[in-house]
Amino acid sequence: MDFENYYEISLVADFINAHNFSRVALQFPDELLKDSRKVVSALRQELHRLLQNSDESRATAKLYVMADTTYGSCCVDEVGAAHVKADCVIHYGHSCLSPTTTIPAFCVFGKAPLKASNCAESLYNYGVKSGKPVLVLFGLEYAHGMPDIKEALNVEAMRFHDSNSGFQIHFANVTNSVITPSASMKLENQHLMLNGEQDNNEDSSQKIDTKFRLGGLGWSLPEGHRMEDYLLFWIGLDNSAFTNFILTFNSCEIVRYDAIEGCLKTDVSQQAKILKRRYYLVEKAKDANMVGILVGTLGVAGYLDMIHQMTELVTRAGKKAYTFLMGKPNPAKLANFPECDVFIYVSCAQTALLDSKEFLAPIITPFEALIAFNRGSQWTGAYSMEFQDVIASQPAEVEDETESRFSFFQGGYVEDFKLQEGKEEKDAVLSLVNVTEKALLLQNKDSELLSRRDAKSGAEFFAARSYQGLEIHSSDSFPEPFLIGRTGKASGYEDEQSK
Template structure:
């Protein structure tokens, strides 16, 4: 592997020197961390050569440049870790490896995608054969690590179309990569506030199409002619089955999609497993509708617009008559979220490629902001469209003020009609503060009516009320006095904690010296 070419040492050194940066953070994913010392050494050597040339011309370029290698990112490795970089007082971040190209908030960034190997002739053969047999126009998308080979694939495809005996003309559109240099001070914004690519960093060269409608996903941009829809095109993905590909499959779930596996040099036409995720997500949306206490998980502190999205989620939850808690805990995992059992569902605000958490191991579902809008905006229906970029949701859906006299809704999980908490009660609770508010919350424990098929109300609408209603609190108090409740009424958590308690009492240790299993 050519280190200089794969890590773009020359371009990176020119970027650092041209901006006069003196403190540079180098962000590596785990799989590339082994090359970090060699990259730093190569950058220093290249900067030394550039300085010599610059000193001969201007004599004013002798500032010492320090590098800081960031190994463990605060959140996903695809996003720029501005938090870690600011801890080192860095002036910019050089990001290596797979990236979502989400816009930064405070620091400029330079992206090095890497150059994964690919069999160009095999890829062109699969693309041309499938295009001729399918008969649809094709949009070619790819992982950013294969961006360096797209020019060769385009040229080889044009040559293959000339030599082909088929009279049908291939209509293939190649997506372009956004500019690898990102500066938060000069983000190009369109009328709806979304960040778009700089015009001088993209190449709209296609054959068989004329640009009109612009699309963007995962750092790729492309245009289709006016009057056509994305459903009219076949998506041809070049790369592995990773989070970027899952983002494409879910966002364009109405399109036919095939994948060219560059590592195995084969064509994968069955993506039903990825599209089956939509059924799981719809299940989580319906389950979230019955939630009363919602936790908002902050999954990024660097992607532009994340604060706006958090405030929008709070307004949405409050308007639905539910309670919201904001949680900042770094990378979420089942053990961390288990410390918040009062939350019925969590909303994960993060970049598009880390937004989908497999929540089967979690005690409560973890949904995206788009799914939260479907669940908590009364009367909204899922049309099949799916949005993972939370920046696309900002100001796109106006919040509806909930009416206190609104009719009950049907719950698929309860098998009957459910009445959400009244909005007036929620507003009344806000007027009380301090001890009075806590006392009123602990006294209100809503109960089911005698008829299980009648109207159902939620059981708790705040954290204090949830803890006041926990069944095992009284059991623990009675155990201290020598009372042992019947095993049939003990919850699973009680059994685990009680077993730990008995073991610790025998050893003479404190009951709180260890956490219960699963925490």
């Protein structure tokens, strides 16, 4: 491996030098941390060389290595960088390219090995056979190999020039390796529009291309073309980035070229099952009474707005909402809050999907929460994992002749009565329903307990639980069998005799 080329030593040094950064944080994922010392040494030498060749007299930038990020390693760790008062972050490895809030970042994707000729041959043969135009998408670590694949495709086309009539191919491009802080998220600039985004052009006679952005890639389709018309050819691993594309473009035909095995994977049905699982979780979330909002990022721009919006959404649906800040969630952590019926995970698109089969309660995304808790919302099949898509996208409440209310005896919202004759009939029906439900509450002790529980504040409720954690405050409060066993520290139990 060409070390300096893989870690883009010259480009990173030029970026630091051009912006006069004095304190730089280097963020490594776990698998690249072993090379951090070599990277720091090479960067220092290159920065020193650049300063010697310039007329400026200033100190070399201080470099700080960051590891063990609080959340997903694909996001820029702004919290860790703030601890050393860094001016910027150099992010190494796989990146979701989510916009930051306070600090700029330069992303080094790396250069994963890729057999360009073999990939081009698989792409050409399958593309010609499908008869559809092809859109090539790829993991960012394979961006370096796209020029070689394009050149190899020309060779393939020359070999089979008689069979390539009408064969069209489009390549996505990396939007930018530099992340600029964004204090406010603008819908049209920061996320993919599922129906495409058209450039405004005063000349109506000129064709308008439809532009898309997702997962750090950007591409455009000619006027009148839809994503469903294309064969999506993914180059890379079966990872979170690939899952993001599968769910977002679930109506498209998708194949994957495995760069490690060097072969084409045409069966992506296993990944497609994820969408069915997500739909099941949405339906299950509709029955929740208490909802936990998990903070999954402290750096992606707009995350605070998303948390506030989710809180308002849950409260408006007549449910309790609690916000949890606990780092990377796992079954053991969330098991401390068994009262929560469902959790909403606010994070970047590539860490948003948590396999909640091992958790006590399902974990959904903000997009799924919008469908679950907005009465009248239905899943059309469109899907988005970018929580920025949800910001400012909640529909206004629509007044319908069908009135929705929460029914305790049916265990959810019901829409089985219509109000057609004005306010008087509406008030009469609502009064009757209110009286009926109050009577049922008085007769049902379980419902009465539920009502008392919901009346408590979050702190009072959690403090009143019979289970308080692993700390044992008094041995008198437990039955005798609980105390069977050794006591003291493992380094020296009380009943052990010193030798």
